[in-house]
Amino acid sequence: MSTTIDLTPISGPSAWRGEDLAGSTEWIYQLSDAERDELEAVGRRFVADDPDMRAxxxxxxPLDACTGLIEECARQMDSGRGFILVRGLRTPEYGDAVAxxxxxxxxxxLGSPMPQNQYGDVLDHVIATSDKTMDDPTALPSRVRDRxxxxxxxxxxxxLMCLRGAREGGASSLVSGTTIYNEILRRRPDLAPLLFEPWHWDWRRQDPDAPANTYQSPICSYVDGVFSTYAGAQMIFTAQEYPEVPRLTEAQIEVLHLFDEIAQEPGLPLDMDFQPGDVQWLLNYAALHSRTAYVDYPEPERRRHLLRLWLRRDVGRPLVPGFGKSVIENPREPLPGGRFKIADAVVPNESWGL
Incomplete structure (x- = not known):
């Protein structure tokens, strides 16, 4: 395994700019009639069978007619741009459970669904159940309307699957981690090597059951010619609140701010306005995600509502040891109240995020 850091720009399909993709549809997979028909039939059978989603x-x-769809989603995530948008489902016609x-x-x-909360839910929701803003440290990002x-x-x-869009705003924003790195390397080659060094991340705020306050991971990994990113400066900054964590240097603070500034620069992100039925698949090691602020419809049933899946996808991607968030090997038993039947799982918990 080669982890030699060659401080030259990274090329390839993952090094894209939003402004180059915005005028095209090459990142959108339009379902064929046969693919859509099979997915709808499978969805209806799943609802009728009512299986435990954990088992x-x-x-x-099986998805025989959708073999090409699944292969293209996998290819784009593993060795392409890092994301794909699938369009063509008629979700308003058959409702949330089938969708x-x-x-x-x-x-x-495409992978193994992961629990996303302390209840063990494998299907979660992005929907505003609170009027909090991200300035509030108790706000859940998935349950507010802020950018x-x-x-x-x-x-x-x-x-993410879009069930209903916002009245205004709420675009899903993606940006290439490779392009951010290339820009840092171009502008501040003196700071770029810091991204490959270990950083302390706030583990306790991400998971109250964490066995330690922090874990360590680089922001960038380059192994056997494969470049990966893992980002989120907020969790690095809040880790500074623990006295055992070394203080960030001026150079480290500078590169974190530069990383975030570049990510938001016009021309780099790709904003996509979700339509009902759209499904976005994203490899976390290739692209970062965000969303723009939004305004909901006044009727509760018309609120912007996305379903979310987290997947483990083991395809042998080479990464430096300890890259990304540490996984708790023996998590505690989920709290009572988890939703593992599809009819229940597609209904958001309205108290979540209050």
Missing amino acids: VTADDY GAIFFVMGLH LPFHSDSSDVVA
Whole structure:
């Protein structure tokens, strides 16, 4: 395994700029009639079967007509741009349960769904249940309407399905981690090597059951010619509140701010306005994600509502040891109240995030 850092620009399909993609549809996979028909039939069968979502497997719900779709989603995540948007589902016609079932079955064919909260839910929600803002330290990013900073999630893959869009705003924003690194290297080659050094991340705020206050991970990994990123400066800065964590140097603070500034520069992010039925698949090591602020419709049933999956996807991607968020090997038993039947799982917990 070669981890030699060659401080030259990284090339390849993951080094994209949003302004170059915004005028094209090359990142959108339009379902064929046969693919859509199969997904809808599988979704209806899933709802009728009503399985425990923790026990079901991809083999239980084969997708023969969608082989090309699954292969293209995998290719784009593993060795392409790092993301793909699948369009063409008619979710308003068959409702949230069938839509959620289709989403979940697609996820089974691309990885292993991960629990996303202390209840063990494998299907979670991005929906505003609170009027808090991100200035409030108790705010849950998935349950408010503010703009979010670019970040990586605690999984290999994060996927979103749009059930309903916002009245205004709420675009899903992606930015290439490779392009951010290349820009830092171009502007401040003296700071770029710091991204490959270990950083302390706030583990306790991400997971109250964490066995330690922090874990360590680089922001960038370059192994056997494969470049990966793991970002979220907020968790690095809040880790400074623990007395055992070494203080950040001026250079480290400077590169963190530069990373975030570049991520938000016009021309780099790609903003996509979700349509009902859109499904976005994203490899966390290739691209960072965010969203713009939004305004909801006044009727509760018309609120912006996305379903979210976190997947483990083990395809042998080479990474430096200890890259990304540490995984608790023996987590505690989930709290009572988890939702593992699809009809329940697609209904958000309205008290979550208050």
